Amino acid sequence: MKTLLAVLLVVLLGSLAWPASAPAQAQTTFAGRTITIIVGYPPGGGYDVMARLVARHLGRFLPGNPTVIVQNLPGAASVVAANQVFSAARPDGLTVGAVNRNLVLGQLVKAAGIRFDMARFAWIGSPATETTILALRADLPYRTPADLRRADPAPVIGATSVGGSTYDFPLLLKALAGFNLRLISGYRSSGDIMLAIERKEADGRAGSYSSIKAFIDRGLVRPLVRGFASVPAIERLPVDEDLVGDPRARAVMRLRSVPEVVGRPFLLPPGTPAEIVAAYREAFRRMVADPEFEAEAERAGFELKYTPGDQALRTVQEVLNAPPDVVRVFSQFFRFE
Amino acid sequence: MLLEAFVGALFEVLRWDALSFMLIGVVAGFWVGLLPGLGGGTTLALMLPFVYRMEPVAAFAFLLGMHSVVSTTGDITSILFGIPGEGTTAATILDGHAMAKRGEAGRALGAALASSLVGAIVGAGALLLAIPVVRPLVLTFGSPELFMLAVLGIAFIASLSGRRPRAILRGFLAGTLGLLLASVGQDPQAGHFRYTFGSLYLWDGLDLVPVLVGFFAIPEIIDLAVRGTAIAGEAPRGRLGGVGVGVRDAFRHFWLTVRCSLIGTYIGVVPGLGGGVAQWVAYAHAAQSVPPAERARFGHGDVRGVLGPGAANNSKEGGALVPTVAFGVPGSSAMAILLGAFLLVGLTPGPDMLTKHLNVTLAMVWTIVLANVVAVGGSLALLNHLARLTAIRGSLLIPILALLTFVGAYTANNSPADVVAMLFFGGLGYLMVRYQWPRAPLVLGFVLGEIAERYLWISVARYGAAWLARPVVLVLIALTAAVIASTLVQYRRAAARERSP
Numbered sequence: 001m002k003t004l005l006a007v008l009l010v011v012l013l014g015s016l017a018w019p020a021s022a023p024a025q026a027q028t029t030f031a032g033r034t035i036t037i038i039v040g041y042p043p044g045g046g047y048d049v050m051a052r053l054v055a056r057h058l059g060r061f062l063p064g065n066p067t068v069i070v071q072n073l074p075g076a077a078s079v080v081a082a083n084q085v086f087s088a089a090r091p092d093g094l095t096v097g098a099v100n101r102n103l104v105l106g107q108l109v110k111a112a113g114i115r116f117d118m119a120r121f122a123w124i125g126s127p128a129t130e131t132t133i134l135a136l137r138a139d140l141p142y143r144t145p146a147d148l149r150r151a152d153p154a155p156v157i158g159a160t161s162v163g164g165s166t167y168d169f170p171l172l173l174k175a176l177a178g179f180n181l182r183l184i185s186g187y188r189s190s191g192d193i194m195l196a197i198e199r200k201e202a203d204g205r206a207g208s209y210s211s212i213k214a215f216i217d218r219g220l221v222r223p224l225v226r227g228f229a230s231v232p233a234i235e236r237l238p239v240d241e242d243l244v245g246d247p248r249a250r251a252v253m254r255l256r257s258v259p260e261v262v263g264r265p266f267l268l269p270p271g272t273p274a275e276i277v278a279a280y281r282e283a284f285r286r287m288v289a290d291p292e293f294e295a296e297a298e299r300a301g302f303e304l305k306y307t308p309g310d311q312a313l314r315t316v317q318e319v320l321n322a323p324p325d326v327v328r329v330f331s332q333f334f335r336f337e
Numbered sequence: 338m339l340l341e342a343f344v345g346a347l348f349e350v351l352r353w354d355a356l357s358f359m360l361i362g363v364v365a366g367f368w369v370g371l372l373p374g375l376g377g378g379t380t381l382a383l384m385l386p387f388v389y390r391m392e393p394v395a396a397f398a399f400l401l402g403m404h405s406v407v408s409t410t411g412d413i414t415s416i417l418f419g420i421p422g423e424g425t426t427a428a429t430i431l432d433g434h435a436m437a438k439r440g441e442a443g444r445a446l447g448a449a450l451a452s453s454l455v456g457a458i459v460g461a462g463a464l465l466l467a468i469p470v471v472r473p474l475v476l477t478f479g480s481p482e483l484f485m486l487a488v489l490g491i492a493f494i495a496s497l498s499g500r501r502p503r504a505i506l507r508g509f510l511a512g513t514l515g516l517l518l519a520s521v522g523q524d525p526q527a528g529h530f531r532y533t534f535g536s537l538y539l540w541d542g543l544d545l546v547p548v549l550v551g552f553f554a555i556p557e558i559i560d561l562a563v564r565g566t567a568i569a570g571e572a573p574r575g576r577l578g579g580v581g582v583g584v585r586d587a588f589r590h591f592w593l594t595v596r597c598s599l600i601g602t603y604i605g606v607v608p609g610l611g612g613g614v615a616q617w618v619a620y621a622h623a624a625q626s627v628p629p630a631e632r633a634r635f636g637h638g639d640v641r642g643v644l645g646p647g648a649a650n651n652s653k654e655g656g657a658l659v660p661t662v663a664f665g666v667p668g669s670s671a672m673a674i675l676l677g678a679f680l681l682v683g684l685t686p687g688p689d690m691l692t693k694h695l696n697v698t699l700a701m702v703w704t705i706v707l708a709n710v711v712a713v714g715g716s717l718a719l720l721n722h723l724a725r726l727t728a729i730r731g732s733l734l735i736p737i738l739a740l741l742t743f744v745g746a747y748t749a750n751n752s753p754a755d756v757v758a759m760l761f762f763g764g765l766g767y768l769m770v771r772y773q774w775p776r777a778p779l780v781l782g783f784v785l786g787e788i789a790e791r792y793l794w795i796s797v798a799r800y801g802a803a804w805l806a807r808p809v810v811l812v813l814i815a816l817t818a819a820v821i822a823s824t825l826v827q828y829r830r831a832a833a834r835e836r837s838p
Contacts, residue, residue, distance in 0.1 A: 042750075043382030049677055052386050074750050076540040083537075112530075113537045156799060162528040186525045186794045191666040191673065195608055198664060199476040201799060214665060214685050296389055299681050335528045 031064030040078020086116035106336035123309035130263035136204030158202035228257035346699030362402025370410030373745030419557030432642025447583020456648035459598035460655025485813035493621030515782020555763025601649030605656025619649030
């Protein structure tokens with residue numbers, strides 16, 4: 001009983017002290033509130049780790065220093081979570097979505113189950129970019145794109161499933177840039193492909209630079225081509241769209257790459273008041289520049305680069321307004337999942 | 338040199354900071370294991386943010402301390418209530434809970450804990466011994482070999498079914514249904530939707546946790562309600578204890594316990610099989626090794642059915658650490674999360690972990706062993722009290738069990754559809770129990786079907802028909818044939834003996 005009283009006392013004192021420490025100039029204040037970040041994936045993956053990292057720090061930068069928690073709502077490559085944030089969450093700034101960067105491509109090719117419009121979310125932006133690269137085993141004689149066009153027999157490229165970036169990036173290189181590749185899909189995870197490369201079942205794979213980096217550093221694989229979005233360490237790699245002459249093929253490759261600029265999308269429900277959106281964008285901008293956040297993000301393997309909400313929204317509109325002939329070719333190669 | 342490092346690592350784990358973090362982890366893992374639904378992998382992800390500022394040894398003592406006891410205490414819930422405490426401890430229900438219903442909860446718990454400890458030590462020992470030979474150990478298993486391993490596992494269905502032709506037929510039908518259930522969802526090869534009925538929930542396939550929770554817990558709850566007694570029914574009170582008997586059982590069948598530990602370890606070492614498989618293969622192996630004359634009792638409260646999965650679900654963790662540490666390739670979904678922890682504390686998994694950071698790797702070995710010693714010791718002290726729960730009137734327990742079942746299923750994806758899936762498989766499980774269809778083959782088919790399909794596809798796409806000629810594949814084909822043949826021969830002999838007494 002005594003401990004219960006003590007706890008009550010602490011809670012009471014805490015709730016009295018909290019609003020007092022909030023900045024007085026803020027119009028919007030989240031003092032004493034709890035913000036929930038809904039992640040579209042189960043615990044442990046890249047999106048989840050980023051959301052938990054943001055949850056640890058975001059509170060310090062929002063007016064009123066609210067508590068931020070993470071809730072996992074996995075399912076259908078985060079379509080379930082996006083549907084929830086789009087139509088079920090209240091636009092009061094207390095629910096934030098952290099979803100798949102490729103949802104906009106899913107909307108473009110009219111994938112099943114999507115009941116949201118990416119252009120109507122109130123975009124906070126993205127704290128990081130993701131870059132897709134193609135890497136092959138370093139003991140193989142392939143060093144340039146030209147080597148891969150001439151390759152015989154075709155190197156085996158392992159992929160997880162049809163629709164992931166491990167699959168569609170090499171598929172476009174094969175179909176549009178004339179690379180001679182043999183794609184084998186069905187591996188359970190990118191880690192399993194890496195192991196297949198170690199035992200020479202596969203010769204290489206595509207995937208995010210952050211997930212392959214350790215194996216490049218160890219000398220197992222060598223990067224050959226990158227997508228449009230980039231980070232300084234691989235700035236000088238050949239870009240996929242520069243390897244094709246046809247403007248439509250270029251546009252198709254660009255379409256695949258563009259969402260990677262907005263690598264880790266964070267968004268609010270449609271109709272969220274402008275001042276709340278502004279408070280979030282400002283908080284993210286300051287958070288990404290914060291040394292403590294930077295240090296932890298770097299250890300977790302993220303390539304920090306804040307893409308503000310208005311810019312993210314423009315990117316989304318650019319994708320959704322792609323010319324119909326480009327979309328038609330793109331849909332032949334891309335399968336949302 | 339290795340020995341010196343090994344002893345040095347023990348003292349690193351015993352330093353006050355690492356030790357206290359490990360104990361916090363063990364206490365957390367104790368509860369995570371007991372509570373259905375809340376799994377070790379999810380909890381690891383929740384604990385990850387705390388390790389940003391820790392030293393590597395302390396961080397892994399914290400995380401592994403939690404994770405390596407989850408399967409130990411998960412067995413307790415499975416045995417006492419028939420609700421899987423963890424997705425990885427469902428196999429102990431079949432015989433363990435049957436024993437609890439006979440009033441032998443103490444003995445079953447003692448056996449589970451003792452075999453858990455043996456399993457943990459074997460698994461940790463494997464991690465230690467694997468250090469010099471880890472590359473060939475992991476790299477000889479390509480996709481064709483993984484496919485054949487899954488087939489070998491499926492072949493055990495024969496021994497899980499019972500001996501009459503009708504029972505064998507039912508076993509194979511249940512196994513086939515399991516294989517079919519494994520195909521629900523978007524297929525990884527061409528991206529087609531199979532049996533999803535336009536539902537987003539089924540995109541990623543059926544989730545193991547709500548399926549297992551419903552499949553095993555609901556029939557038990559209904560049974561408890563129908564009988565109107567306590568779990569241990571009319572069993573004499575005096576037999577509720579017997580923890581010591583169970584512990585002795587683990588040593589009476591010591592060789593079986595060790596074999597199942599090795600099975601678990603090996604399934605852990607080979608990445609790509611997943612954490613839920615080891616217990617079922619070990620259970621099937623235990624069934625296989627029981628003499629045919631005694632097999633009628635297996636599945637209805639045979640202590641060997643507790644020892645097998647009890648050992649394997651602990652030993653697989655040490656095994657799963659091997660590829661995680663040496664290649665940076667996780668051996669299970671929980672290990673994938675642990676991989677994130679390596680980066681957070683500034684380590685890169687890979688060859689360096691076996692040379693430059695050997696002390697951290699060895700400290701992991703010690704953490705697994707010590708955490709399990711603590712957890713098993715703590716549980717043993719409580720066991721006789723826990724076993725008494727089976728003497729509580731059913732009408733008092735049922736609301737609590739139902740709540741645990743619903744919450745446990747719901748936490749899998751935080752989706753109401755989890756509860757629907759749980760109820761559906763609860764109904765199916767009840768009908769199977771009611772009409773005496775064996776449930777284990779269905780689960781075996783369900784957990785192995787996805788693996789078999791995946792690696793058959795990759796094998797054929799990569800090697801054409803040439804994969805069939807690989808030496809390890811040939812050995813596994815021979816083993817599969819031997820498993821099926823020996824089961825059938827055993828049954829035939831037993832039947833012949835019955836005819837001519």
